[in-house]
Amino acid sequence: MKITGTTIRAWRLPLASPMISARVTMTHRELVVVEIETSAGISGTGWCTTAGVGAAAVQALLSGYLLPMLTGADPRMVERIWHRLWMECHAAGPGGITTLALSALDIALWDIKAKAAGEPLYRLLGGGPRGVPVYASAINLHLSQEDLVAQARAQRAAGYRAFKLKVGRPGLHEDLERCLAVRATIGDDGILMLDANQKWQLGEAIQRCRILTEAAPLFIEEPLLSDDVDGHRRLRQSCGVPVAMGEQLCNRFEFWTYVRSDAADYLQPDVWKVGGITEFLKIAALGASTNLPISPHGAVELSVHLAAALPNALHVENIFGLNLFDLGATTKPLPFRDGLLQPPDGPGHGVVFDGPALAGAGIRLGEAIDRMPLQRDPG
DSSP: OOOOEEEEEEEEEEEEEEEEEESSSEEEEEEEEEEETTSSSSSSEEEEEESSSSSHHHHHHHIIIGGGGGTTTTTTHHHHHHHHHHHHHHGGGGSSSHHHHHHHHHHHHHHHHHHHHHBHHHHHHHSSSSSSSEOOOOOOEEEOOOHHHHHHHHHHHTOOOOOEEEEOOTTHHHHHHHHHHHHHHTTTEEEEEEEEEEEEHHHHHHHHHHHHHHGGOOOEEEESSSTHHHHHHHHHHHHSSSEEOOOOOOSHHHHHHHHHOOOSSSOOOOTTTTTTTTHHHHHHHHHHHHTTOHHHHHHHHHHHHHHHHHHOOOOEETTTTTTTHHHSSOOOOOOTTEEOOOOOOBOOOOOOOOGGGTTTTTTOOTTTOOOSSSSSSOO
């Protein structure tokens, strides 16, 4: 089997309403999709997304440099292809745009590999047909406390038993009041997770996390700037709340820096950010070798396959408004029941991009993008 052709498309998809966290206001989600054709008549689809910045750069890196290198290669040799392409653009940066582009390619190659084997992706990876725990996640810092509680109540009524909410309000005790209100809504048996989106510096993070222990969170995600490894280590030693990290990390070496520094309790690799499935599996093995659970960040359509195959995967995250169905990029949501997701049983990963939002939202290389800044001006 040989690769005979590749295509790439990119879209800038408007959100139904702006999503506000402690640091950013997101109005769009960008999507890059790669299709790989083979001499065996089997095709594979891969993709990555961004929070609204970078898809045009990913598209240019893929179309101008990486995709032409694939013609004639055996798509089943995913490890060899991944390493070759990562080293090819390593000097331009071993993460970020590089691993976003590699993710889209790698996911498409694994899709082909699973289809060639006639297996769903989770079974090719060694998993069994089991439901995967999923938690409700939302970018909801801008909601009033009443609306936040109503959101949690609706999620619980829909069958969710685990929830993540944003923290980082200006008032010292405002976050605690909101968290306690949600805790009362979901009950003592509900699992509560918090996400500060890198809002705080170390001193403030210690103070706030100590206060937030009253809400009994499973973890606090990204309390500090992701570059501050030592700060996370010191926070873990001081605050009494377990720390989750990984949304902004781009390869196994960055995760290893956190692990060897004793700076995280939960690892959160994002499969379309770390370089795809090939690199995600290495990060999961790193977690397993140090007895750390994997809490995959986002990418629920792929994370459900990965979590079904990994013994140290805790759950997967469904970000309301940002999964592919909610974005309008696909027409079928994943089947959810009683707090569990079931990975699709067809060959490959099962994702087909045919949603209504993909009409007329394409990104054209070389054109300036009319957008609001993602990062809010703190002044």
